Amino acid sequence: MIWRDGTLVSPGQGGVYGERMRGGYRVWDPRRSKLAALAHLDPAFDLEAGLRVLYLGAANGTTVSHVADYAEVVYAVEFAPRPMQDLLAVARRRPNIIPILADANRPEQYAHLLEPVELLVQDVAQPHQAAIAVRNRPFLVPGGRLILMLKVRSIEQGRPLEEVGAEAMAALEVGGYAVESSRPLLPYHRDHLAILATRRN
């Protein structure tokens, strides 16, 4: 990943959502993007250039646009039509974003559009987030990475983050992932747990 004086940036055309520019690079704000927050909190985290990425929960394309600056191609799945309008506008200027209006719960809606990917990013506000990651596991190459931004409050209100997170990680292990690490995204995002895992064979 590219850093400029302690600021995370991505190489690409600016003006996607009013982001600041620094030295010709787009500033990737950890307060607006969970992936950027993870990069700030985890010194070992890296997003290599040229990856094939499946991004579940693409929303308005804020984070997706940054990922696309690094990746070769981003398959961006979003379920809600309203943010998809914005995502389509972002994809118009970034030919390596493949926008897909579909439900991440039902990969049969978009399986035929995909190719095997090296990275799966998931950021969806759903109750069964681990199950969604497991259901989308076939799209990962063996050894491929999963970054699951667990939205704890979409799963359960009123239970501690660690408990809900442990259950999700156990479900991932059962579903064929090897969980490597997990960390809360404080102080940038509340009630979020970033889980890193790889696909087991």
Add this chain to the structure above:
Amino acid sequence: MLRGPRSVRVTRRYWWGEIGNGVCTPAPADDGAALERLAALETPVDRWVPARWEDAVACGAVADRAAYLARLHRLASRLAAIRVAEAFRSPDIELAQMVRALDGLDEAINLLTERAVEWYSTQDPGFTRKFSTLPSRKLVPLLAARAKGPLRPLLAEIQSLAEGRAALARDVTRAADRVMPNSSALVGGLVAARLLAAAGSLDALARLPGSGLQVLGARTALFSHIRSGTPPPKHGLIFQHRRVHGAPMAVRGRVARALAARLAIAARIDRYRGETDPSFIEAANARIDEVLT
């Protein structure tokens, strides 16, 4: 190489073409035809066999990696745009927007009226609203006739907003009667439409359980209950229906529950049958009135 019988029989379909019996057929070269084929595709993931872009090249569907991505980008973008348009075309989406606009108008009118009355009281030092039962929709025309200076056009503006609001409210009721006839028959078009807007769509409303419908629109109270154990809310938006807010305190929760349970059924009839069911409405109303007495 040995092949299982299944891999021979099953045709593997991808956006760029399909492979069946070892024979590969590229998708139509024309974008329109390719889109039509793509829109109908479904691939169960347990049977999904990953295809690489090289397979598409070998099949003759595209020339190289760049062409693969360019065509996929074009087709996927168009497909997504079509699906967005389809999602917005259903009449319940328009109804939800209408009722949200109506609530926005109410807010704006109240705010402006308050400001204008305050302003008027400085022009007419004897003016007071104490002991006055005049509703503001009647007050505004009165003030408009007596106000001086730049306050006049503001009051005229409020009046025209109020007229627009009344027209929109009629439109909402009429649209709700058409889009959700059974729910509207139970709680009236306005409340039914507000429930629809709170749920997001008729689809989402029809999937809600009665208990969810009962507290729809009481989010703060509900989450305060879940988080810190305050008493649960008895009603959300359905409080606006007269049989709930008009019920004696002691049975209000029961009425809300009975009404919400019938509303859940009504929403499903609206969504999946789409026509009025008089016998259901009669039975539901009878049950709600029975709780009331």
